[in-house]
Amino acid sequence: xxxxxxxxxxxxxxxxxxxxxxxxxxxxxxxxxxxxxxxxxxxxxxxxxxxxxxxxxxxxxxxxxxxxxxxxxxxxxxxxxxxxxxxxxxxxxxxxxxxxxxxxxxxxxxxxxxxxxxxxxxxxxxxxxxxxxxxxxxxxxxxxxxxxxxxxxxxxxxxxxxxxxxxxxxxxxxxxxxxxxxxxxxxxxxxxxxxxxxxxxxxxxxxxxxxxxxxxxxxxxxxxxxxxxxxxxxxxxxxxxxxxxxxxxxxxxxxxxxxxxxxxxxxxxxxxxxxxxxxxxxxxxxxxxxxxxxxxxxxxxxxxxxxxxxxxxxx
Numbered sequence: 374x375x376x377x378x379x380x381x382x383x384x385x386x387x388x389x390x391x392x393x394x395x396x397x398x399x400x401x402x403x404x405x406x407x408x409x410x411x412x413x414x415x416x417x418x419x420x421x422x423x424x425x426x427x428x429x430x431x432x433x434x435x436x437x438x439x440x441x442x443x444x445x446x447x448x449x450x451x452x453x454x455x456x457x458x459x460x461x462x463x464x465x466x467x468x469x470x471x472x473x474x475x476x477x478x479x480x481x482x483x484x485x486x487x488x489x490x491x492x493x494x495x496x497x498x499x500x501x502x503x504x505x506x507x508x509x510x511x512x513x514x515x516x517x518x519x520x521x522x523x524x525x526x527x528x529x530x531x532x533x534x535x536x537x538x539x540x541x542x543x544x545x546x547x548x549x550x551x552x553x554x555x556x557x558x559x560x561x562x563x564x565x566x567x568x569x570x571x572x573x574x575x576x577x578x579x580x581x582x583x584x585x586x587x588x589x590x591x592x593x594x595x596x597x598x599x600x601x602x603x604x605x606x607x608x609x610x611x612x613x614x615x616x617x618x619x620x621x622x623x624x625x626x627x628x629x630x631x632x633x634x635x636x637x638x639x640x641x642x643x644x645x646x647x648x649x650x651x652x653x654x655x656x657x658x659x660x661x662x663x664x665x666x667x668x669x670x671x672x673x674x675x676x677x678x679x680x681x682x683x684x685x686x687x688x
Contacts, residue, residue: 378459380450382409382411386464387418400473405450406427406428408428439562457547493542493591501523502524506585507537511629518540535583536581538581546574557569569631607664
């Protein structure tokens with residue numbers, strides 16, 4: 374019997390989910406899979422699940438975001454199973470047959486680690502690195518992944534080590550840690566919630582281990598792609614620029630207000646102000662008025678949040 378329960382969130386992505394489920398069913402042992410349909414109803418998903426009758430399906434009443442969707446699955450696993458680990462996995466990713474076992478072994482070897490995270494490469498170009506270990510950058514108010522978009526077998530990418538950030542695309546969490554974390558902070562509709570989870574875990578005294586021999590292949594969201602291929606979320610060429618900009622600005626402000634202290638907070642204020650000015654000028658050059666408006670809306674959304682929710686640490 375599997376030691377791990379996998380939580381997936383589907384949002385109008387039955388084709389991706391099918392690919393992901395197929396890879397999970399090639400693992401030995403096959404893990405328990407909990408699938409949350411955040412669509413809230415994807416008609417194509419029924420055909421996919423007919424091939425995987427043991428998958429536990431949860432229908433979300435609405436699309437409340439990545440974190441809230443995962444939390445529905447996490448709560449079910451904690452209340453209905455005795456699994457040792459919970460594996461958060463994007464539905465547009467697939468695992469190698471031994472990926473989960475290697476992450477489990479990592480947490481067995483490192484008892485002070487509460488989270489284990491794999492090496493993640495692009496699905497269509499596996500020699501290209503998407504995540505090879507990550508660190509918190511206080512000056513950016515975000516995480517950085519050294520070697521991003523570079524060779525997937527670069528020396529640092531192939532080095533097992535302790536890191537301070539694990540991507541929400543694929544991370545294995547100990548049950549007892551997840552019970553304390555109570556899942557993702559649902560104030561984050563999408564983006565930066567994985568960094569917030571990692572920061573809370575480390576504040577509780579847990580470490581995060583990166584294991585490069587555990588491999589995940591990631592499609593990467595199609596909304597991040599332009600006519601010339603993959604483009605960055607904050608690139609003026611991204612047709613969904615305003616969506617990304619709003620959530621990244623708002624959520625980075627929330628994250629740093631929750632977790633940055635002292636000199637780290639001053640670093641963030643200086644660095645983030647500089648970044649917003651740079652992005653505003655960049656968007657202006659491309660006449661992306663929607664991007665400039667999204668910066669303002671993200672800032673205003675943060676300002677309007679009830680300060681009591683911060684002081685009480687509500688999730």
